[in-house]
Amino acid sequence: MERQWWHSSVVYQIYPRSFNDSNGDGIGDINGIREKLDYLKELGIDVIWLSPVYKSPNDDNGYDISDYCDIMDEFGTMEDMDNLLKEANERGIKILMDLVVNHTSDEHKWFIEAKKSKDNEYRDYYIWRDPVDGHEPNDLGSTFSGSAWQYDETTGQYYLHLFSKKQPDLNWENENVRSEVYKMMNFWVDKGIGGFRMDVIDLIGKVPDEMITGNGPKLHEYLQEMNKAALEGNDLLTVGETWGATPEVAKLYSNPERKELSMVFQFEHIGLDQIEGKEKWDLKELELLDLKKVLSKWQTELEGQGWNSLFWNNHDLPRIVSRWGNDKEYRVLSAKMFATLLHGMKGTPYIYQGEELGMTNVKFEDINEYNDIESLNMYKDRLSKGYTHDEIMESIYAKGRDNARTPMQWDSTENAGFTTGTPWIAVNKNYNEINAKQCLQDENSIFHHYRKLIDIRKNNDTIIYGDYSLLCPEDKNIFAYTRELNGDKILVVCNFYDKEVTFSFDGEFNHADILLSNYKDSSTLIEKLNLRPYEAIMFRIK
Numbered sequence: 001m002e003r004q005w006w007h008s009s010v011v012y013q014i015y016p017r018s019f020n021d022s023n024g025d026g027i028g029d030i031n032g033i034r035e036k037l038d039y040l041k042e043l044g045i046d047v048i049w050l051s052p053v054y055k056s057p058n059d060d061n062g063y064d065i066s067d068y069c070d071i072m073d074e075f076g077t078m079e080d081m082d083n084l085l086k087e088a089n090e091r092g093i094k095i096l097m098d099l100v101v102n103h104t105s106d107e108h109k110w111f112i113e114a115k116k117s118k119d120n121e122y123r124d125y126y127i128w129r130d131p132v133d134g135h136e137p138n139d140l141g142s143t144f145s146g147s148a149w150q151y152d153e154t155t156g157q158y159y160l161h162l163f164s165k166k167q168p169d170l171n172w173e174n175e176n177v178r179s180e181v182y183k184m185m186n187f188w189v190d191k192g193i194g195g196f197r198m199d200v201i202d203l204i205g206k207v208p209d210e211m212i213t214g215n216g217p218k219l220h221e222y223l224q225e226m227n228k229a230a231l232e233g234n235d236l237l238t239v240g241e242t243w244g245a246t247p248e249v250a251k252l253y254s255n256p257e258r259k260e261l262s263m264v265f266q267f268e269h270i271g272l273d274q275i276e277g278k279e280k281w282d283l284k285e286l287e288l289l290d291l292k293k294v295l296s297k298w299q300t301e302l303e304g305q306g307w308n309s310l311f312w313n314n315h316d317l318p319r320i321v322s323r324w325g326n327d328k329e330y331r332v333l334s335a336k337m338f339a340t341l342l343h344g345m346k347g348t349p350y351i352y353q354g355e356e357l358g359m360t361n362v363k364f365e366d367i368n369e370y371n372d373i374e375s376l377n378m379y380k381d382r383l384s385k386g387y388t389h390d391e392i393m394e395s396i397y398a399k400g401r402d403n404a405r406t407p408m409q410w411d412s413t414e415n416a417g418f419t420t421g422t423p424w425i426a427v428n429k430n431y432n433e434i435n436a437k438q439c440l441q442d443e444n445s446i447f448h449h450y451r452k453l454i455d456i457r458k459n460n461d462t463i464i465y466g467d468y469s470l471l472c473p474e475d476k477n478i479f480a481y482t483r484e485l486n487g488d489k490i491l492v493v494c495n496f497y498d499k500e501v502t503f504s505f506d507g508e509f510n511h512a513d514i515l516l517s518n519y520k521d522s523s524t525l526i527e528k529l530n531l532r533p534y535e536a537i538m539f540r541i542k
């Protein structure tokens with residue numbers, strides 16, 4: 001496969017509202033990000049994925065955009081944004097903008113016009129249907145609970161919103177919608193961005209009358225058109241958020257010959273701790289064997305025909321160390337284990353803010369302390385269906401999106417150094433123990449483990465391009481694999497739990513050197529290796 005700059009890059013996701021507040025209003029902002037660019041440089045990342053900073057009434061924290069070419073007041077100005085781009089570029093860091101074009105805000109000028117009358121020139125920018133027998137056109141549901149159809153009194157029709165009712169879906173069948181989107185993308189490309197993360201991009205080909213939402217028939221046609229109109233020739237990283245992607249579908253998006261996207265986020269591993277066929281709130285324990293199977297399938301099936309993204313976390317997901325690791329006595333060890341496991345794989349790794357500190361989930365007692373529309377709507381919905389408060393809170397503690405959205409923990413001063421004002425959402429109480437200042441000072445911290453992994457990746461083509469093979473597929477405690485390129489071999493061995501286990505390598509080798517371990521005194525006797533709790537070692541074997 002032809003080399004691309006983003007094959008060897010590591011991306012860091014910033015959720016601006018929670019990253020760093022420069023002006024004391026309790027809300028993170030663009031100038032706050034500028035203050036932390038040197039911190040990111042020290043970590044060694046190459047790219048920032050910036051969650052939305054555009055004008056927005058914040059029904060879904062910026063994923064409801066009212067003007068794609070302007071900046072949210074709380075976050076700063078376009079001048080601040082231009083400065084951020086310039087200062088990031090000076091440090092060799094590219095910025096990916098979040099492209100949210102499945103829907104706009106209901107406060108976007110297109111929608112304000114569209115809802116005025118049935119013959120308004122913007123009417124067809126959105127998806128309107130007549131009532132059927134006085135009801136919603138069909139049973140399509142919103143991700144944020146309830147029907148996906150909202151009745152509009154003025155014109156007597158329903159409009160579609162797959163997310164909140166303040167996020168009306170755009171009608172991609174309309175050529176004008178598509179060309180407006182491409183024009184807007186070019187506005188940002190011309191500013192010198194490094195690419196786009198594309199929000200729920202697999203929904204743009206929807207056929208709501210046939211109940212088709214993801215992977216609609218014209219999805220790839222639109223993406224190829226988008227590529228020609230806004231991406232081609234600009235050497236960008238593009239990553240699509242595609243909840244419904246299988247490896248077959250991911251190859252359609254990311255096979256370079258098809259000229260669509262660089263890669264997609266697949267979510268198959270993310271669904272492994274929910275009861276099949278139910279919602280994300282319906283919890284079950286993760287089985288390591290399932291995780292090994294799924295991640296290994298993605299590693300091998302995209303080989304030569306597409307490119308993987310690698311992630312545990314983002315702003316919609318609980319913190320990995322709390323989710324599948326141990327956020328108590330083994331917090332540091334298990335966070336490093338997850339880092340090693342992921343960063344040894346083939347693909348482009350994404351780090352979500354605070355993951356490099358081992359930040360944990362949060363448990364607010366009162367539902368009113370939560371901010372996220374998804375959790376709040378689900379709370380009401382499930383209460384009305386007879387679930388108890390405690391049952392619902394268990395789900396929110398495990399899966400609620402606010403787990404990822406508590407403020408970044410910079411130091412042990414008030415509000416974790418995030419703001420001098422009152423933070424928009426409470427800071428996790430553990431900031432005295434878990435914060436960036438402490439991590440930077442401690443050579444053995446999770447931060448420095450990530451930094452070393454990024455450095456190892458940059459200096460080892462085997463990690464970027466080597467073939468992947470899963471070892472001991474039936475072992476219920478150990479996740480181990482090799483990567484191999486032109487005779488160079490890297491072995492990654494991880495104990496996934498807190499019990500001691502033994503690993504045996506039965507391939508040929510003369511000796512093994514440790515590239516990185518989360519224990520100071522790991523053994524190199526890989527033919528019979530005793531692994532302590534969460535021990536994770538990356539070897540070069542010869």
Ligand code: NOJ
Pocket residue numbers: 060063064100163199200241315316
């Ligand atoms: C996916 C985003 O990651 C999420 O935060 C948002 O709520 C939905 N798309 C709707 O834009």
